[in-house]
Structures are given as structure tokens and as C-alpha cells.
Amino acid sequence: MTEVRFDPGEYRSMVDSAPDAMVIVDGDGRIVLVNRRACEVFGYADTELVGQPVEFLIPARFHDGHRRRRDAYRDQPHPRPMGSGLELFGRRKDGTEFPVEISLSPIASSRILIASAIRDVSDRKRIENELRLARESADSANRAKSQFLATASHDLRQPLQTLRLLNGALEDVIEVPELREILGHQAQAIGAMGNLLNSLLDISKLEAGVVKPAPADFDVQALMQGLRQEFESIARQKRILLTIEECSEYVHSDAILVGQVLRNLLANAIKFTESGSVSLRCIHAPDCLRMEVADTGVGIPADELTRIFEDFYQVQRGAARKAEGFGLGLSIVKRLAELLDLRVSVESPPRRGTRFTVDLPLATSRPRIQTPRPRPPGAVFDRPHAVLLVEDDAGLRFASRRWLAGRGLRVQATSGGAEAMAAIDQGFMPELVISDYHLGNGETGLEVLRQIRAVLGRPVPALMLSGDTSRIMREITQQEGIRLLNKPADPVEFLAEIRNLLG
Numbered sequence: 178m179t180e181v182r183f184d185p186g187e188y189r190s191m192v193d194s195a196p197d198a199m200v201i202v203d204g205d206g207r208i209v210l211v212n213r214r215a216c217e218v219f220g221y222a223d224t225e226l227v228g229q230p231v232e233f234l235i236p237a238r239f240h241d242g243h244r245r246r247r248d249a250y251r252d253q254p255h256p257r258p259m260g261s262g263l264e265l266f267g268r269r270k271d272g273t274e275f276p277v278e279i280s281l282s283p284i285a286s287s288r289i290l291i292a293s294a295i296r297d298v299s300d301r302k303r304i305e306n307e308l309r310l311a312r313e314s315a316d317s318a319n320r321a322k323s324q325f326l327a328t329a330s331h332d333l334r335q336p337l338q339t340l341r342l343l344n345g346a347l348e349d350v351i352e353v354p355e356l357r358e359i360l361g362h363q364a365q366a367i368g369a370m371g372n373l374l375n376s377l378l379d380i381s382k383l384e385a386g387v388v389k390p391a392p393a394d395f396d397v398q399a400l401m402q403g404l405r406q407e408f409e410s411i412a413r414q415k416r417i418l419l420t421i422e423e424c425s426e427y428v429h430s431d432a433i434l435v436g437q438v439l440r441n442l443l444a445n446a447i448k449f450t451e452s453g454s455v456s457l458r459c460i461h462a463p464d465c466l467r468m469e470v471a472d473t474g475v476g477i478p479a480d481e482l483t484r485i486f487e488d489f490y491q492v493q494r495g496a497a498r499k500a501e502g503f504g505l506g507l508s509i510v511k512r513l514a515e516l517l518d519l520r521v522s523v524e525s526p527p528r529r530g531t532r533f534t535v536d537l538p539l540a541t542s543r544p545r546i547q548t549p550r551p552r553p554p555g556a557v558f559d560r561p562h563a564v565l566l567v568e569d570d571a572g573l574r575f576a577s578r579r580w581l582a583g584r585g586l587r588v589q590a591t592s593g594g595a596e597a598m599a600a601i602d603q604g605f606m607p608e609l610v611i612s613d614y615h616l617g618n619g620e621t622g623l624e625v626l627r628q629i630r631a632v633l634g635r636p637v638p639a640l641m642l643s644g645d646t647s648r649i650m651r652e653i654t655q656q657e658g659i660r661l662l663n664k665p666a667d668p669v670e671f672l673a674e675i676r677n678l679l680g
Contacts, residue, residue, distance in 0.1 A: 197294045202231045204289030206247055218297055220270035231293070236268045250281060251289060267295065276302045335570055337665035338642070340367050342576035345668045349583040367665075390431040390517055394540035397424045397459060397466065400436055404457065408443050417450055424459040426466050427540035430517055435537065438513050438521075441506040442470040442533050450474035453530070465536040472532075477525040485523070486511040561587040562679050565607035567597050567625050568642075569617040577611070584672060593617060594625040601629065607637055609678055614643035623657060638678040642666060 192199055198215035202208055211226050219226070219234055226233070231247070232240045243265070267277040278298045284290040344364050351357055405421040412419035428435075439457065446455040453473030460467040477485060486507045514521045514535070525531040564586045568574040571592075578590040589605045591597040593616050601607070610629060612622030626639050639659045655661075660674055 195294070197296045200226075200231060200234070200293045200295060201284065202247075202291050202293065204251055206231050206244065206251075208233070209290065215295065218269075218295065219267065225270075234267055234295075236266055236274055239265055247291075251291065267297070275299045335573055335664065337367065339570070339573040339576045341665050341668060342573070342580040346576065346579040346583055349580075390434055392430050392517075393432070394427050394429050395432040397426050397428055397468075397537075400432060400439070401457065401459075403436070404439060404443060407440070408447065412447055412455060415447060415450070417447060417452070418454040419447070420454060420456040420458075422456070422458040424466075426459060426461070428466050428537040429540045430519070430537055434513050434517055435519075435535075438510050438517075438519070438535055439468060439470065441510050442535075445506050446470055446472035446474065446531070446533075450530070460534075462536070465538055468535045468537060470533045470535075471530060473530040476528060476531055477523070479525075479527075482523060482525060558585040558676075558679070561585055562608045563587050563589070563606060564675075565597060565600065565605065565610045565629070566590045567593065567610065567612035567616065567622055569593055569613060569620075573613075580668070581611075584675075586675075593620055594628055597625055598628060598632065601632055606633070609675065610637055610639040611675075612639065612641055614641050623659075626657070626659070640674055640678055 192210070193213040195212055195214060198218045199210075199212040200208055200215055201210040208226050208229050208231055211223050215226070216223055232243055235243060265277055265279060266274045268274055276298050278296045280294040282292045282294075284292055341364075344360055344367060348357065348360050348364075351360065401421050401424055405419075408421075409419055443455065443457060450472045451474065455470070455472045455474075457468070457470050460469055510521060513519075520536040522534050523531065564581060566574065566577055566581065566588055568577055568590070569592050574590050574592065578588050581588045589600045589607070591600055607629070610626055612625060614622045616622060616625070622641055622643075626637075626641075630636055636658060639657075641659050641661050642664055643661065660678060662671060662674055
């Protein structure tokens, strides 16, 4: 093999052609050679640098530390190349400083020589800083959104809850047919307001990243039973046959969020089916459980299938048919499916209804999960059970007391912990505590309930009402053995929860 030889000029040219600044120092740390790029970066001529200590190129505050590191590297028995992990600041001739990244490597020679490859990383640091500031700004915006949503959720749900209960209380005492018809229309309007508020807050929470999935293995049958109880009366009112099949499979996902996906799909199916049937069933596939929501409704035109998951988009159904809903249900389905990494598909053959499918990953185990008790029917209690109401909002406290009394309950209404404890001290023995979670002056319904249970010496049943729909709230109440109901609560659901707790 022929040996390749270079003359000194060629060696110098190769060093000058290096893309990074090259500075070679001797054992005493003095510069013996610099390349053209080093002169460009630091702003010196090579004659101004040769013979200077290498610390000449860094700010004075780094001199002592750099000497120690340089001497320690030089004194190693067999120094090895050091990668680009050493970050310092360089100092130009005009005094400006800039971040640099340095790599060191010993040179085989009769004397100690160390080559330093120096890279100006100003652009990289600037980009990293911009990304950091952008991330901090986004985090700050998300925190602000979360705070706003928590406040809005509570403050907007309060008056809606008041309206619902006042409307229910009026229905108890008004017998004039014309006025009862007005109350019926008013109840529908209040329900529509509540549905829109829930949808808008759900969208906002998903966009803000507030909703965090908590995947776990769960029993699909328990979910199916809950959906059957929720929708069978709605379907019956429309004279639609609702079929929700049995399913003995276990899947791995977030049970609450999967329930919301199926709930929105069922609500849409019932809404847009004038006659016929709606069904929910599970189909066993090799690598997943496919949940199918099918209807015999009006269907979706082929040219609109790609748009139905957009915010506020409503399928055009002709001038004779008024648009229903707000066009947010399927948008929420899409966002939740993306959050849970679930595949959602839709088919709608002409004049043959619509079929949605959701693919759920199978569970790796079959945990023992207690199926919730079905809610008993009925609207009137057989005796005046003692109920302690804790609500700091005067309007909602009045509406709740009137509505609960109209159901045949004996109600003691209080605004907070002090009044609740005073009522117990005066001999009121509650069989059930109904409390708002966020009370005045930073007090919570959970704190009040703990005081009541401690004084009574027994775990009195409790129903917590809150506009906060976060998972944390559900986890807290579950740990304390409390039923949670989100505002604005539907009066029928409110009553069913009370009947369950009073047994």
C-alpha cells in the first residue's frame, strides 16, 4: 500500500478547512495553532492568539475553573478524546460573549499537544431558549385555562341548577294546564342550556389538556347496564326500540371517557331516529372489542361523512326538518377517541341508518368490579326522611329546599359547616347529607361532611353536588364513600341518587 504524504502547506490547508474553530494548545495551556474559522469566530488574527494562554478566549470569571479542568485532563496518564459535552462561554475581541461547545483530543507528538474543537452554539441556545419560553407560555396558558374552566364550570352551573329545581318546585304546585305547558317548555329550554354548557366545557377542557385519561381494565357489562338505565326512558318517549346487548368482555381503557364516547353516540342515534330502533352491541374481534352503535334513522349523506366530527357542524336534513342539538357531540367523540388512541369509524348507507364503531383494546386480566345498584323508580318517598342540605348560594339553597320538601323530605337547609353543626347540636339527626362541594370562605363540603360524621359517630350517607367535573373530584368522593352528582343535575337523576342513598 502506497503511503500518502502531505507537505506542511497541505496540513495547514486541511486545518483551515475544518468547519469548527480549531485551537491547539501545549502542555502549559498556551496556544500554538489556530485555524481560519477560529479567527473568524473570535475576531482575532492568528498572530494575536499564538502564544496566549487559552483562557484568553473565555471570560475572566471562568479562568480558574477552566485551568483546573485543563490541567486535570493534561495530567491523565493516557488522555482520551472528550466529546462535545463541555459547555462554556467564549469571549470575542470586541468583548461580547457567546455560548460554545468544546471537544478535546490529545495529539500524538513528542510534546504534549491538545486539540480543541470549538463550536459557536448561539443559534442552538437561542432556539432552545425560545422553545423553553414557548413551553412556559403554553403551560401558563393551560394553567389559566384550567383555572377559568374550574371557575366557569362552577359559576355557570349554579344558576342552571337553581332554575331546574325552581321549575320542578313550580310543577309541584301549579295545576293550571296552560301554566303547566309553559313550565314544560321552560324545562326543555333549561335542559338545552345545560346540554350546551356541558358540551362547551367538555370541548374547552379537551383543548386545554385538562382531561387526563387513566386507563385500567374494566368490565364492559357494568358500562352497558349504566347506559341502558340512562337511555331506555328517553328511547321509550320517542317510541324507539332500544337494544343494549349483554357483554361479558373486559377491556383496557378509561371507563369514564369510553362511557362518554358511547353516551354521545347513543344520544345522537336516538335524536336522529324518528322510528325504528337503536342498538348498542359488542363484537369480538381478534385484537380488540368493537362497540357498535347502530340506528335506523335518517342517515348521513356520503358527502358529509367527512365533516360530521367538526365543531358545530350539523348535517343538512332539508328545509322541513329543524336542526337539533349543537353539533358538538361527535366533535367531543373525536377528541376523546384521539386522547384514548381509539379507532372510531362510521358507515351510513343511503336510507339505511347509521353505524358507528369504536375499537377498544382487550384487557390482560379480569378484575373483580362491583356492579352499581340500579336506580329504583318512583318520585315520592314513603316517609319524611331527615335531610341536611349544605349550600352557600342563597338562591340555590332556597330552590333545593323547596324541591326536596316537595318530594316529601324533611329538610334542614344550612349555608356552611357552622350552621350545619348548630342544627345537629339542636337535635336534627340527618339520614342523608346533601352538600355543594365548593362552599364560601374556602370551605368544602367534604370538610363539613367529615365534621358531621365525626360528631354523629357514623358514616351518614352523603350526596355531593359540584360543577367541577374533573377526575380528581370523582376520586376524592369515591375514596370518602360519597356519591357525586355534577351540576346542573337532572331532577330525575337527582331523585334517583337520593332514593339509592336512603335505601
